[in-house]
Amino acid sequence: MAKRALANFFFEVGMLKRTPRSGFQFLGSGAESVAEHSFRTATIGYALARLAGDVDAGRVVLLCLFHDLPEARLGDLNYVNKKYVQADEQRAVDDLAATLPFGDDYRALLGEFSAGQTAEACLAQDADQLEMILALKEYKDLGNRYADAWYPFAVRRLQTELARELAEAIWETDSSLWWFDDGSDWWVHGRRQPPESLPPASTDQG
Incomplete structure (x- = not known):
């Protein structure tokens, strides 16, 4: 019976791949699933934890991975939606915890993230916002002028100086630099150029 419950759980997690992040409707461009958001958030959370140095990095990653799982049942409510819709998260x-062999752990993770009282939860919440800031910068670089208006509000949600410093670095970095910054002939030929030919070795035996 537990294995059937786990199968259902895995299918429920898969729903996040088909659940859109609804805020992009108001930004005017962009598309991202909750699953995509959660993956990059977890990666950011790990980096924050390692930089902080005095927290449980594994716990931060778990908080990031699970923080939006209820949206498989609730959908993603953006700031406009939340003015009018009260979700029973x-x-x-x-309801999900009651079906899982690790239901108490799951409930504790979501409670810790929502409360935001532990160092790990603060970093996970900051990772959540930094992921949004990264997305905003990507769409700003593609010409969305509203991203500049959204950015200050996302920064104000950040709780740690480390996250604020990273947000500033993100906003100052061209989102294509990670792959398009060398200006090499690769972008002309699509292959690495061989080294310049050396002169043939002398065969003079005299």
Whole structure:
């Protein structure tokens, strides 16, 4: 029976691949699933934890991976939606937890993230916002002028100086530099150029 419950859980997690992040509707460009968001958030969370040095990096990653799982049942409510819609997230958490052999752990993870009282939860929440800032910068670089208006609000949600410093670096970095910054002939020929030919070795035996 537990294995059937786990199978259902894995299918539920898969729903996040088909659940869109709804804020992009208001930004006017961009598309991202909750699963895509959660993956990059977890990667950011790991980096923050390692840079902080005095927290449980594994715990931060778990918080990031699970923080939006209730959206498989609730959908993603953006800041406009939340003005008018009251979602019962705790019920969604409790209903899923009741079916899982690690339900208490899952409930504790979501409770810790929401409360934001531990160092790990603060970094996970900052990772959540930094992922949004990265997305905003990507769309800003493609010409979305509204990203500049959204950015200050995302920064104000950050709780740690480390995250604020990273946000500034992100906003100052061209989002294509990681792959398009060398200006080499690769972008002309699509292959590495061989080294310049050396003169043939002398065969003079005299």
